[in-house]
Amino acid sequence: xxxxxxxxxxxVGNQQVKILRDISFEVKxxxxxxxxxxxxxxxxxxxxxxxxxxxxxxxxxxxxIYFDRIEIRKYNEMEKIRGKEIGMVFQEPxxxxxxxxxxxxxxxxxxxENISKKEKKEKIVNILKEIGLSPNVYYQYPHxxxxxxxxxxxxxxxxxxxxxxxxxxxxxxxxxxxTAFGIINLLKNLISKYGLSIIFVTHDISLARYISDKIIVxxxxxxxxxxxxxxxxxxxxxxxxxxxxxCLPEKYKKGEKIRTIEGEVPxxxxxxxxxxxxxxxxxxxxxxxxxxxxxxxxxxxxxRCIRYGNFMEN
Amino acid sequence: MKKILQRLKKRxxxxxxxxxxxxxxxxxxxxxxxxxxxxxxxxxxxxxxxPPTKIHFFDHNKKFxxxxxxxxxxxxxxxxxxxxxxxxICPIYFFVKGEKRKIxxxxxxxxxxxxxxxxxxxxxxxDMHGRDIFSRVLYGARISLSIGVIGVSLxxxxxFLIGGISGYFGGRIDNILMRLVxxxxxxxxxxxxxxxxxxxxxxxxxxxxxxxxxxxxSLIGWAGLARIIRGMVLSIKxxxxxxxxxxxxxxxxxxxxxxxxxNTFSYSITAITLSIPGYILGESTxxxxxxxxxxxxxxxxxxxxxxxxxxRILSNAPWMLIPGFFIFLTIICFNFLGDGLRDILDPKNW
Amino acid sequence: xxxxxxxxxxxxxxLLIGMTFISFLIIQISPGxxxxxxxxxxxxxxxxxxxxxxxxxxxxxxxxQYFYWLKNIFSFNLGVSFSYHVPxxxxxxxxxxxxxxxxxxSIFLTWIISIPLGIYGAxxxxxIQERILSFFAYIGISLPGxxxxxxxxxxxxxxxxxxxxxxxxxxxxxxSNFEKFIDYLKHLLVPGLILTLSGIGSLYxxxxxxxxxxxxxxxxxxxxxxxxxxxxxxxKHALRNAINPMITIFGYELSGILSGAGLVEIIxxxxxxxxxxxxxxxxxDLYLVMASLLIGGILLILGNLLADILLALTxxxxxxx
Numbered sequence: 001x002x003x004x005x006x007x008x009x010x011x012v013g014n015q016q017v018k019i020l021r022d023i024s025f026e027v028k029x030x031x032x033x034x035x036x037x038x039x040x041x042x043x044x045x046x047x048x049x050x051x052x053x054x055x056x057x058x059x060x061x062x063x064x065i066y067f068d069r070i071e072i073r074k075y076n077e078m079e080k081i082r083g084k085e086i087g088m089v090f091q092e093p094x095x096x097x098x099x100x101x102x103x104x105x106x107x108x109x110x111x112x113e114n115i116s117k118k119e120k121k122e123k124i125v126n127i128l129k130e131i132g133l134s135p136n137v138y139y140q141y142p143h144x145x146x147x148x149x150x151x152x153x154x155x156x157x158x159x160x161x162x163x164x165x166x167x168x169x170x171x172x173x174x175x176x177x178x179t180a181f182g183i184i185n186l187l188k189n190l191i192s193k194y195g196l197s198i199i200f201v202t203h204d205i206s207l208a209r210y211i212s213d214k215i216i217v218x219x220x221x222x223x224x225x226x227x228x229x230x231x232x233x234x235x236x237x238x239x240x241x242x243x244x245x246x247c248l249p250e251k252y253k254k255g256e257k258i259r260t261i262e263g264e265v266p267x268x269x270x271x272x273x274x275x276x277x278x279x280x281x282x283x284x285x286x287x288x289x290x291x292x293x294x295x296x297x298x299x300x301x302x303x304r305c306i307r308y309g310n311f312m313e314n
Numbered sequence: 315m316k317k318i319l320q321r322l323k324k325r326x327x328x329x330x331x332x333x334x335x336x337x338x339x340x341x342x343x344x345x346x347x348x349x350x351x352x353x354x355x356x357x358x359x360x361x362x363x364x365p366p367t368k369i370h371f372f373d374h375n376k377k378f379x380x381x382x383x384x385x386x387x388x389x390x391x392x393x394x395x396x397x398x399x400x401x402x403i404c405p406i407y408f409f410v411k412g413e414k415r416k417i418x419x420x421x422x423x424x425x426x427x428x429x430x431x432x433x434x435x436x437x438x439x440x441d442m443h444g445r446d447i448f449s450r451v452l453y454g455a456r457i458s459l460s461i462g463v464i465g466v467s468l469x470x471x472x473x474f475l476i477g478g479i480s481g482y483f484g485g486r487i488d489n490i491l492m493r494l495v496x497x498x499x500x501x502x503x504x505x506x507x508x509x510x511x512x513x514x515x516x517x518x519x520x521x522x523x524x525x526x527x528x529x530x531x532s533l534i535g536w537a538g539l540a541r542i543i544r545g546m547v548l549s550i551k552x553x554x555x556x557x558x559x560x561x562x563x564x565x566x567x568x569x570x571x572x573x574x575x576x577n578t579f580s581y582s583i584t585a586i587t588l589s590i591p592g593y594i595l596g597e598s599t600x601x602x603x604x605x606x607x608x609x610x611x612x613x614x615x616x617x618x619x620x621x622x623x624x625x626r627i628l629s630n631a632p633w634m635l636i637p638g639f640f641i642f643l644t645i646i647c648f649n650f651l652g653d654g655l656r657d658i659l660d661p662k663n664w
Numbered sequence: 665x666x667x668x669x670x671x672x673x674x675x676x677x678x679l680l681i682g683m684t685f686i687s688f689l690i691i692q693i694s695p696g697x698x699x700x701x702x703x704x705x706x707x708x709x710x711x712x713x714x715x716x717x718x719x720x721x722x723x724x725x726x727x728x729q730y731f732y733w734l735k736n737i738f739s740f741n742l743g744v745s746f747s748y749h750v751p752x753x754x755x756x757x758x759x760x761x762x763x764x765x766x767x768x769x770s771i772f773l774t775w776i777i778s779i780p781l782g783i784y785g786a787x788x789x790x791x792i793q794e795r796i797l798s799f800f801a802y803i804g805i806s807l808p809g810x811x812x813x814x815x816x817x818x819x820x821x822x823x824x825x826x827x828x829x830x831x832x833x834x835x836x837x838x839x840s841n842f843e844k845f846i847d848y849l850k851h852l853l854v855p856g857l858i859l860t861l862s863g864i865g866s867l868y869x870x871x872x873x874x875x876x877x878x879x880x881x882x883x884x885x886x887x888x889x890x891x892x893x894x895x896x897x898x899x900k901h902a903l904r905n906a907i908n909p910m911i912t913i914f915g916y917e918l919s920g921i922l923s924g925a926g927l928v929e930i931i932x933x934x935x936x937x938x939x940x941x942x943x944x945x946x947x948x949d950l951y952l953v954m955a956s957l958l959i960g961g962i963l964l965i966l967g968n969l970l971a972d973i974l975l976a977l978t979x980x981x982x983x984x985x
Binding site: 493494496497498500501502503504505506508509510511513516591598599602603604618621622623625628629632635638641642649650 | 678679682683686687690693694802803805806807808810811814815817818821822828919920922923924926927930931933937938941942944945946948950953954956957960961963964965968
């Protein structure tokens with residue numbers, strides 16, 4: 001399969017803080033890649049970096065992003081790519097949809113093809129049906145829809161131009177479980193139908209395994225482990241991933257004490273000099289606190305931990 | 315308090331300066347007896363509508379004088395209020411002797427901050443009765459500046475009482491009180507102010523009028539404050555620690571005074587600062603229209619009233635507008651200060 | 665939509681009743697009544713006064729008096745002005761027209777100027793252009809309306825480019841309708857501009873803050889992510905959302921405009937309601953003052969109703985519940 005997106009050694013931040021450090025990963029055609037991590041670890045920033053919509057005070061400091069042979073960092077006509085080649089759906093559809101315009105209107109304005117109004121409407125009604133909404137939704141305003149319907153409308157909006165890549169930023173977190181599963185299954189079906197790749201951001205690693213081919217585990221703006229979804233889930237290598245998985249509710253026996261990861265996520269203003277996870281890690285060595293470990297390939301995946309190899313030279 | 319000042323200085327320098335300007339204005343008002351070169355009602359009949367006196371260091375021979383001086387002036391054309399300089403040098407002295415006055419109404423004194431031994435010094439010119447506008451601005455500041463503070467205290471008391479009751483008890487009481495607030499807010503303030511003034515006779519003593527203005531302005535101002543405080547109390551009431559206090563059986567009285575009122579403090583400070591300009595404006599408006607402070611007592615508002623519909627005075631003696639600049643200065647300083655305080659007292663900005 | 669408006673109308677009824685009651689109360693607490701002054705007038709016979717007393721129910725208890733008064737109010741009988749010796753309603757009719765013209769003129773001008781400025785300020789946030797605009801806005805907010813009026817009049821008295829005072833020129837009687845209209849507009853210009861100047865600052869600041877806040881909202885991010893051009897994001901998505909809160913405060917703003925208009929009318933000599941109230945207060949013409957107060961309140965209620973309707977038209981969340 002061909003590479004669709006490749007992110008190489010991206011650093012995002014400003015003079016004071018680095019929000020993303022040394023981020024590299026690839027997305028192939030028709031592949032689902034999940035980015036997993038606690039809130040504030042830089043998952044959403046990674047998505048925003050890909051379509052170059054960072055907050056005003058942040059910028060890409062170094063690295064390269066290739067999408068379909070375009071180097072995004074140097075590319076100046078992002079408006080041609082956003083919505084057309086790369087679609088995006090968000091966590092809370094209720095606030096990410098403009099309350100003052102109908103769903104039809106909001107989908108229509110994202111259509112990039114030069115076709116008549118009637119054709120546009122036909123197109124929208126078709127996609128609404130496909131996504132499991134009644135054509136009537138075309139005339140409705142966001143506040144008249146339920147959360148699940150809003151999210152479906154959002155997906156319809158992002159798929160209207162048949163993009164190659166869909167960025168999904170925790171699309172199911174704000175929904176209740178049954179609605180969420182409806183959305184997950186919908187996304188899975190769409191991949192085969194549209195020939196689409198998805199980057200799926202979530203904090204739920206078991207959901208990530210269910211939906212995706214590949215899992216990327218992020219912590220404090222860094223990738224700690226990435227590889228085949230089943231492999232990462234069943235045989236995690238990095239101490240952080242291991243902790244994440246042993247803390248999952250389904251891993252408990254009845255009456256067992258609740259396990260947590262001790263300590264707190266470091267703030268971006270006060271990052272450890274060495275491995276970001278070192279203050280909370282039980283295998284911590286002296287070297288861990290001094291140098292950031294390099295990414296190395298172990299057991300068919302990439303891990304950033306001293307236990308499996310060497311430190312980065314810096 | 316010191317902390318607040320430091321933070322203000324660091325985050326918002328303009329509002330820090332504004333605070334000091336306000337303090338300075340209040341100082342001028344309090345010390346008016348000492349700083350003003352003339353009493354507020356002293357009429358110099360020979361100097362009607364005299365332009366502001368220029369202070370010189372160089373005389374007409376270009377000779378430098380270390381002690382600043384003014385020239386004596388003389389009215390040459392009474393019809394057109396034209397003055398001519400007589401080349402007689404009148405030096406300015408500090409702590410000059412003058413008529414006996416009581417400073418702060420307590421300490422009799424015959425010496426004032428500055429003045430001339432011969433000639434006259436009118437820093438801001440004179441009005442048509444030949445009264446020194448600078449002195450009158452200082453005395454007027456006493457009324458204009460104090461009415462804002464007293465008025466806001468009274469409305470705040472009312473606002474706190476009614477807004478607090480409404481927000482804390484809710485239900486029917488809240489409903490009735492809020493309708494009342496809405497009714498008061500539905501009258502345009504200017505009309506309500508004049509209507510309330512109309513209830514009382516026009517010729518009252520100046521003290522009665524002062525009190526009347528305070529009462530009228532508070533009757534207009536309480537409604538908005540009550541609504542804001544009600545909203546604040548409503549949101550604090552829902553906070554977990556209040557629910558906890560209630561669950562622990564702490565008395566209503568204690569909850570209100572120990573938990574709710576202190577939590578509205580930082581907001582109240584800001585709201586008070588930002589509503590003072592409204593009271594200053596209200597007083598000046600009433601006095602400007604001849605319904606407030608009466609002559610010969612000066613207030614910044616009534617000093618401007620000759621400018622209404624009197625184009626000749628406006629165009630020939632623009633210094634008559636100076637009290638307006640003082641109103642503007644005070645209001646802009648309070649606005650800057652209020653914005654600065656809101657900025658630093660908001661916990662989100664810490 | 666219709667239900668929403670009816671609902672709002674319904675909510676205004678207790679307000680209206682409360683307002684009449686407070687107006688009535690103010691007359692009641694004032695020393696003496698309307699007739700104490702009339703009695704001093706030798707031209708009016710005691711019988712006439714006694715008849716009028718009965719008409720107003722002044723020989724009955726206070727509550728009954730209120731209902732008498734209310735009945736009179738609803739038949740637009742607002743009493744007789746004893747300084748003008750004509751019905752108050754007649755006086756108000758003439759002046760109300762001028763006040764409404766002045767208010768609408770300046771509201772229109774204020775919005776037309778401050779909304780684009782607000783958008784510009786928000787787009788240039790924290791840059792030099794925005795700092796300058798905001799500085800002037802600050803001055804505008806802090807300058808008292810009457811002081812702006814005096815400064816403008818001072819300027820005009822030096823240049824004499826615009827007419828000042830009254831609503832018409834001397835040639836008015838012989839002019840054509842169109843010339844009459846232009847003449848009226850010319851006279852409206854000075855008070856209108858003064859009122860506009862004193863209103864732009866706060867409206868600009870409001871619009872700027874709204875627009876900024878809207879630009880930071882998630883749906884604007886969605887629009888960017890959809891690849892919509894920036895100008896379209898500003899003028900379609902952000903503008904509509906930023907204007908809605910402005911409509912909400914329209915009623916509140918109208919209160920300020922009516923108050924400001926009253927004062928500006930007095931200073932510039934524009935014969936509107938503001939001057940009428942002042943004349944009423946100065947001549948102790950209580951019925952005139954109360955009627956003006958009531959009319960001012962009713963104008964505000966109508967303004968709020970208008971704002972509610974406008975909001976329902978622009979915001980589907982209000983319209984379709």
